[in-house]
Structure formats: structure tokens, C-alpha cells
């Protein structure tokens with residue numbers, strides 16, 4: 066049988082633009098490309114490949130996904146990872162994190178129906194971390210799990226939360242995503258860098274998404290730092306539902322196309338006035354919806 070006719074199955078464990086590393090059932094990795102320009106394939110995808118040489122192949126087909134995390138601006142969409150069961154939104158007090166990005170991470174998770182964990186790293190920087198924790202209290206009150214730890218000192222508290230999940234680490238550059246992988250997999254030695262140095266060089270330290278196995282059913286994906294988390298693909302009603310504390314009030318507004326900006330008889334605005342919805346979340350919502358409608 067010639068190689069060209071041999072089709073096999075595998076999972077994309079690394080995505081570098083148009084090139085992919087696909088892991089086969091025997092654990093071997095081969096380098097693959099896709100046919101045509103538009104790939105649509107990403108880290109975590111299960112694929113059928115046609116071997117073109119003993120260690121190279123072409124991706125023929127991407128199998129249906131159980132989940133898809135992506136971001137988008139007005140021009141294009143960019144897949145972050147496929148088939149993940151959990152998003153770990155990594156933040157740190159230093160350098161300071163954008164709360165907007167945390168909110169967008171939560172919204173992306175809700176709308177893709179993926180569970181989410183907020184991880185506050187660099188807890189060894191105690192004074193700064195305390196302030197960051199206060200900022201994040203709001204999200205804990207909404208029901209999102211929040212874990213505070215130091216990847217440099219002790220990663221153990223994260224282990225039970227990763228068990229039997231395929232998690233993807235998402236966050237700004239410099240928050241310590243790759244440092245978390247380094248702590249989880251001793252000896253792996255991924256490149257990490259001071260944020261000031263990344264700023265100077267004008268690029269992120271991690272440049273492509275990569276999946277690592279922590280156990281038979283436990284996997285984790287490191288991804289490049291995000292500057293923006295565009296959600297142009299979400300419709301206004303999807304955004305409404307992604308703000309979980311809005312849900313009890315949706316459908317109770319006077320106008321059924323209410324955007325909860327300043328419409329009379331708005332149930333969401335009434336809930337804010339009564340203290341049931343935090344004004345900071347309303348502000349995030351309104352900023353987001355103003356761009357969409």
C-alpha cells in the first residue's frame with residue numbers, strides 16, 4: 066500500500082499558523098499542513114490525515130467539535146482552541162490585568178458553554194495580590210470559581226481543578242501561563258519572560274498554542290497572550306445571556322428588543338438600581354453592546 070492512500074486519525078497538539086503537529090494513536094507526532102488557504106483547524110482538533118511521508122501528512126478532515134473557543138474582530142475570526150472542557154483565565158497583579166479581558170473571557174466561556182476558572186497567579190507578591198483579589202471578588206460573587214496561587218511556589222492547589230478536564234490557559238501576556246505549565250510538568254522548560262522584556266521586543270513569549278498531557282484524561286493547552294478578546298461574532302441576545310446575573314431579568318423589559326442602555330421599563334436597569342446587578346458589569350455590558358448594535 067502506498068503512503069499516499071494511507072489515512073489515519075490524530076489530534077492537533079500544536080498549531081503554528083498553517084502548520085500543525087498531529088499526535089497519532091501511538092503517541093508519535095507528525096507535521097501536517099491543510100489543503101487550501103482557509104484552515105479552520107486548531108489546537109485540540111481531532112483530524113483525519115493522509116500521510117505523505119513517514120513523518121508528514123495532510124489534514125483531510127476536521128471532526129465535529131464538542132466545543133470551540135474563538136475570538137473575532139470586524140474582519141476575521143481566530144480559533145483559540147477546540148474540544149476544551151474548561152477555560153482557565155489567568156490573571157496576575159503584576160503586570161496589572163485588564164478587567165475587561167476577564168469579562169470577555171467569561172462571556173466567551175458562557176456563550177461557548179465551556180466552564181471557566183479564574184486563576185490569580187503570582188500570589189507570592191502579596192500586597193499587590195490582595196488588591197487584585199478585591200477586584201476579582203465580584204466574579205466570585207457571581208459564582209465563578211477563583212483560585213489564587215503562585216506558580217513559582219506551589220501549583221498543587223490547581224491539580225484537582227484540572228483533573229479529567231481539557232483546559233486551555235487564556236490571558237494577557239506576562240500573567241504566567243507558560244510558567245504554570247512549567248510548574249505542572251517538571252523539566253519541560255517552556256520559555257517565559259519578564260513582561261517588560263516582551264513589551265520591548267513587541268511580541269509575546271508564547272507564539273503558538275500547544276496541548277500537553279497531564280494524565281490519561283487530563284490535558285492542558287498553553288496559548289499565546291491576548292491583547293484583545295474581540296467577540297464580534299456574538300449577537301446582542303447571546304451577549305445578554307452570557308452575563309449570567311442578567312438571566313433572571315431577560316424577557317421582563319418593556320420592549321422585547323431592549324438593549325438595557327436607557328430604555329424605559331428596562332428590567333436589567335431596575336435590577337442595577339436595586340443592587341441585584343453590579344454597576345461595573347452593567348458598564349462592561351453597555352460598552353460591549355454599544356459596539357454591536
Ligand SMILES: Nc1nc2c(ncn2[C@@H]2O[C@H](COP(=O)(O)OP(=O)(O)OP(=O)(O)O)[C@@H](O)[C@H]2O)c(=O)[nH]1
Nearest residue numbers: 216217238239240241242243244257258270271290
Ligand atoms: N513572582 C512571580 N512571578 C511569576 C510567577 N509566575 C510567572 N511569573 C513570571 O511572570 C513572567 C511572565 O511569565 P510567562 O509564563 O512567560 O507568562 P505568559 O502568560 O506565558 O506570557 P505570554 O507567553 O507572553 O502570553 C515571567 O518573568 C515569570 O517568571 C509567580 O508565581 N510569581
Ligand SMILES: [Mg+2]
Nearest residue numbers: 242243270271
Ligand atoms: Mg507563555
Ligand SMILES: [Zn+2]
Nearest residue numbers: 318323325331
Ligand atoms: Zn432592558
